[in-house]
Amino acid sequence: MTTENLSAGMDLDDTTRSELERAGVIVSKVDSLYNWARGGSVWPLTFGLACCAIEMIASATSRFDISRFGSEVFRPSPRQADLMIVSGTVTKKMAPQVVRIYNQMPEPKWVIAMGACAISGGPFKQGYNVLKGIDRYIPVDVYLPGCPPRPEAVLQSLNYLQEKIRTQDIKSDPAFTKGRRQYPVPKFTGKDLEPPYNPQVWQPPANPNVKPLEEATA
């Protein structure tokens, strides 16, 4: 390895890095240090919607102890939290409040959709009053399946999230760029939500049974 490499700020290759580590020198980028620190202190919001919340609470108790991963500080204010664990069924009446609270969290922020209901509506998918997945309105980082997921699964989803944070690019991530950002809050009309989804974060999947218009007419 040459000094030119260092002065140019180029990435070191793995062999040079391991050679240096054997000599007792750890070389790292400021970005990875920053991300490592952020990943180790994710503060979840004190926020539960349904039965999954009980498992989320259990993950904070001494038996499972989420504080081993730096996330024991469940904040009662969205202004101090950066992780929203959507734990449980999101009814259509509740969805505007969830999106509003998400908007009040400071950036960068993450969302774990916990349980089948928060992912897709789960067992209540056919229900008239249940939102079929919170990812229709806010971007979800980790989908945690289960009905409900065990506290160990909550811890694993947190680990996955930490992995994601560690690979986050600070320069290109929109959370770090200047400017305003807000996810539109849907309106509950009494029957349904208006709009039914946020096209910026979710698009309805293509139906394989419906042929495109050109093929159907040909």
Next chain:
Amino acid sequence: MPSGLLSTLNIVPILASATGEPYFAYLLLGVMILLAAGFACTPLILSAFLAPKKPGEIKESAFECGLESKGDPWVQFNVQYYLYALAFVIFDIEVIFLYPWAVAFTGLSFGAFLAMGIFILLLAESLIYLWIKGVLTWK
């Protein structure tokens, strides 16, 4: 100044000469205040520089709540709350005076009994006045 308190500081030559000064303890206090203020303020200042700023209309709203705040916070209160508070203060103070009087009752002279009787009668009169004025009935 007790010498035992700062005897460990004698290893530092500059401080050793200062320990004899009459107000040296206050200097330590000043240093402690500066350290405490710095400890509290540094994270605030650092976060102001380092934290990414991404404002939004909802984020800037005064209340952190899932529900939108409705109505005007400048509401008028019924004036009867004020009168009730006044009446409460009168009888609250009466209770404070009655307790020591009751404890020392057997050892007191007739004059003390008379003075206390007048005090209670005065307050009873104010209660009757409140009653006649209709403060005690909630409208």
